[in-house]
Amino acid sequence: MFYPILIVVCVTAWGFLHSWLASLRTKRIARQLLGEWVNRFYRILFIGIAILTLSPILAMVVFLPSRLLWRIPAPWVYGTAGIQAAAVVGLIVTILRTDVWSFVGLRQLKHPDGEEKKSLVVKGLYGLVRHPLYLLVILFMWLIPYMTDLILTFVIASTGYFILGSIPEERKMLEIYGDAYRRYQESVPRIIPWTKLR
Numbered sequence: 001m002f003y004p005i006l007i008v009v010c011v012t013a014w015g016f017l018h019s020w021l022a023s024l025r026t027k028r029i030a031r032q033l034l035g036e037w038v039n040r041f042y043r044i045l046f047i048g049i050a051i052l053t054l055s056p057i058l059a060m061v062v063f064l065p066s067r068l069l070w071r072i073p074a075p076w077v078y079g080t081a082g083i084q085a086a087a088v089v090g091l092i093v094t095i096l097r098t099d100v101w102s103f104v105g106l107r108q109l110k111h112p113d114g115e116e117k118k119s120l121v122v123k124g125l126y127g128l129v130r131h132p133l134y135l136l137v138i139l140f141m142w143l144i145p146y147m148t149d150l151i152l153t154f155v156i157a158s159t160g161y162f163i164l165g166s167i168p169e170e171r172k173m174l175e176i177y178g179d180a181y182r183r184y185q186e187s188v189p190r191i192i193p194w195t196k197l198r
Contacts, residue, residue, distance in 0.1 A: 003064050004153040010057045011157035017053060018161075019168045021046050024175055039112030043105030057154070066148035080143040087140040090125060094132050097124050120177045122184055128193050130184065131169070134162040135191050166190055 020026055030038045072080055098121050101107040125132035141155045170190070173181045189195040 003060070003066070004149055006064075007057065007061060007150055007153045008157050010060070011154060011161060014053055014057060015161035015165055018050055019165050021049060022172065023168060024172055036112070040109050041105075043102075043108050045105075047105060061150045061154045064150060066150040069147045069149055069152055071147070072143075072145040077145045080145060084140050084143050087136040087143075090136045091133060094125050094136070097121055097126070120173075120180055120184065122188070127188065129191055130188050131162070131166050131191050134166060135193070138162055138191075163191060 027039075027042055030042060095103050099107065099118055102118055125136075129135050138159050141158060144151060144155070147155075170181075170185070174185075177184075
């Protein structure tokens with residue numbers, strides 16, 4: 001029972017760190033402390049920190065002693081694998097639609113304010129939900145065919161983070177895009193598709 005609790009604690013701590021670093025307020029503090037040059041490297045550092053701090057959690061999920069809960073048998077696993085593959089394709093297409101160079105932080109090396117000045121994307125999967133990357137990752141995780149107690153704990157904790165973490169993300173988008181994002185919020189659901197249909 002200790003290891004699942006450890007996973008929840010670690011994912012929660014990671015989520016707080018990730019959301020804090022993603023906020024415009026934290027970026028402004030970094031700019032005040034370190035100078036304007038930080039704008040060029042902030043996104044790359046943000047992604048690097050996210051990967052470095054998530055990697056030990058994933059290692060714990062994989063390597064700590066765990067108990068098998070279920071394995072999706074054939075032929076059902078072929079269907080779930082197909083949905084997972086579609087989710088990966090959706091992730092790639094969605095990232096490409098939003099300017100991949102800005103997403104990974106390379107555009108900011110030349111244009112430090114590139115992240116704040118990019119246009120609001122409301123087409124493609126962004127016309128279905130406001131956070132399609134979150135939706136696709138959640139879908140992929142819940143269809144993992146080999147589910148242990150630690151993997152399931154990670155999936156539940158991560159799903160919780162995506163839902164709760166989208167709240168400060170929404171505040172950030174409102175600060176950047178203002179009324180345009182407010183109108184977008186009114187017409188497109190946050191993570192679950194079709195929930196705004198009357």
